[in-house]
Amino acid sequence: MYNVTAQRQIARKELKEGLEGARSWHHQYKDSAYVYIGGLHEGLTEGDVVIVFSQFGEVVDCHLVRDRSTGKSKGFAFVCFDDQRSTVLAVDNMNGYQLLKRTLRVDHVEKFKAPKQFDENDLDENGDPKLLEYKASGAEGQGYQVYNVLESQKKIVAAMEARKNYWEDKKAKEAPEDEDEAWARSFEENLQDMKEVDKERKRLKKLKKDKKELKRMKKEAKKLKKEAKKVKKEAKRKGDVSKVKEEPKKAKKEAKSEDDSSDSDNDS
Secondary structure, eight states, X not given: OOOHHHHHHHHHHHHHHTOOGGGSGGGGGTTOOEEEEESOOTTOOHHHHHHHHGGGSOEEEEEEEEOTTTOOEEEEEEEEESSTHHHHHHHHHHTTOEETTEEOEEEEOSSOOOOOEEEEEEEOTTSOEEEXXXXXXXXXXXXXXXXXXXXXXXXXXXXXHHHHHXXXXXXXXXXXXXXXXXXXXXXXXXXXXXXXXXXXXXXXHHHHHHHXXXXXXXXXXXXXXXXXXXXXXXXXXXHHHXXXXXXXXXXXXXXXXXXXXXXXXXXX
């Protein structure tokens, strides 16, 4: 599938509908860890290609096709990953990517055909050069059709296998329970859940009651405060009235004192 636009549309549709696993179009290539890369700049080397595509996983083979006579790159290569799932990431992310002003075409390779190389110095019985065994190239090259050889991938596989064995052993050790035991266990669990629900209901009821009492107390305090303010205002008003009544009496008393003093002066 070298149509970049069509492949991108399929990728967007799968992402939108959440298609994965056997429902994805990538699943048909699950037995191949190779991808085809086209549209490469002629100046790129095997190491450059490995550096670009190693972001999706460990690269175990990089075959950059070159002209036999000149040794120049033909602009396409085949890359093999240590983990086959890395091919999905590489195809989805790098197909249509612009690299050195060139549009890359990246796709799965269902069956990778190893290039034929001959040893001109070693001839067979018929006088023809012998076919050399293909050896993987690239920074992480480990050999043709050899996977899970890197230490990092070995540790991941070993951890997954250990986890799988642990759960299988645990399941085997657990004694199977009959229907009565299963029913009793289910009943106990439901009873416990009911107790928790009842406890929570009582807590909420008490909280509601406390809230109501607090509201009543606040209302009562507000009422008392209002009454105290009213009493204080009334007391102040009465004080002003008594003061007003005392002033004429005081003035009359002072006037009488003055009259008495004047009478005493006349007698003398």
